[in-house]
Amino acid sequence: KSAAKAIEKFHRKQLPREWMVELQPGIKAGQLVRPLARVGVYVPGGLAKYPSSLLMAAIPARVAGVEQVIVCTPPRSDGEVDPVILVAAEVAGVDALFRVGGAQAIAAMAYGTRTVPKVDKIVGPGNVYVVAAKHVVSMDVDIDFAAGPSEILILADSSADSAYVAADLLAQAEHDPAAAAVLVTTSEGLASEVRELIRDMLRDNPRRDIMLKSLGRYGRAVVAGDLDEAIEFVNDYAPEHLQLMIKRPERVLKRVKNAGAIFVGPYAPVAAGDLAVGPSHILPTGGAARRGSGLSVLDFVMLPSVQVLTARGLKRIAGVVEKLAEVEGLPGHARSVRERFKKRGD
Template identity: 50%
Template structure:
């Protein structure tokens, strides 16, 4: 189960060293897949789909038809549809508040400056699939793009063994306004979005989480297209004091641990009593889970309980770890929010569990992992916008600053730059 660390220095060393190792072989495999798709286009997509997913289709069936999408509405329960509506309403309301506007200003000499904010034209969203179903990932990627004004939102997702796409994913895509859906996953899907094929036109940006092949593929095509971030295994870090219910803490750690064996679930607490109670609760709750073997392995390899002397020390360590999800299950949790510097998302109090953020609270669940919350932000509306500078000078305004511009150009040894200014004087 979870190991308890009394030595914060030792805990810091262990936790900061835990990062997913990428073998050179995986990187080479990804590079090969990208090259094959770039050269062979749809033929490579169909061949790789058979190799990795066991699905044999022709290029004309890569795109999910409108009939399949419409049929999904009758394959999902009304309760699911209602849950999707709640999630859409909250996600849209939250992300609409993020929308940036163009702005312009005029100076004393008539110079006109500004910033033009425009949406990307076409984006691709990756939704994990195959055996699993992640309609929440559809909403979290597609809805912010729609709020930003993106005209074309293209979704790629691995098909099920029979070649179909999960109806829950299709229904969510239709509700979120996805323009096109393709039954292809893995590094080959990223290659198709980046390079384009006869069936799948290339996009401007790729967002969405995936396995290590997807992540490395995004890394290798960055520059040809933009990407959101390089997402690793999911993480939760709970900071708790003696007021935290042990059952809640354990449940939240397990909610993260069940993702996969590499998921990280860490508790930092000032209470030795709570630490012991959480260990007991983990054993009890773990036995009830369908994915208990995965969760148990994640806890054993990536989990920890760290005992600290104060909440100040707890928050200091939390900022160093920069977790994807940070739960503050302490008395007066809002008072401690100001101490948080590095986290993808913060959940305050005992009734704000991380799964609410996964599904329907409103903020995006595509978050920085692996300590990258030190410099990355969650996916949001800004992720789908670009900013263009606008500059317009009158003759009077130009003459006022021309001398300074010539001086700077001369210092940099750029004669043509200086001449471009002088010719107008």
């Protein structure tokens, strides 16, 4: 419940506000805030259970004012949903939970079935099949983004504690055989130390097989010539999670352009943000952080504009409207303005 409170507190700060401004005498315009009606949250299962993902998606939706929040999650081998998922659903105020996973769950939420209602938007992470299904249905229902296998990129220099770096890389590698754990550093010595520590930490680890597959496929240690080159690598990679374990990280933070979530300093491991800090851990992966941000309250609201004009206000801009309408070949637009200033009977 403490994690849920932190998530709610953070996302309440993100809530957009309604406003109205007078642009000219007689002309006002503003912004309204309207929540989506129904949202579907996908909560992955299989290799691990993710009650935190449920909280990170459902609570922002509730904060935004979404009327109905449903969840789809794959059941265990015995056909039941893990109790921790059920507890998380209750804490988050979920309206309905369905025991269905994979691409079929995405299809059910996108188009509706006799039991699963059709939603306006689908959010949440998943494997490659879930991500592909979300893209397939995205012409018919809104989705968040491609939240695929987890990624971490750690930018570290010689001041970093090699044990912290090794532990944080393994923390992401344990998610999935397709997870990516990458270190970019200006210190060849640190890279060597981290490599040795990872070997030690893997011994007798209960998720060793998953970690070995992840590190074998997507684990890398990159030694950069200098900090500028390392930062360039960071922005090109556009990681889901970026950790800054360097001297004066606040200076480098200003130069980071592309990252889903940034963790600053030796006491800000990704695990803390994944589970308890407050910002959503549902983040863009696969380079999508170049063009988008993580899940937030803004994903669950619409921001329609509103415009209020008096006769005096419309008259002030009538000439502009008519001229532009003429240029664009839209005489009906011009007439819709002129009609309002004709004397009746003309």
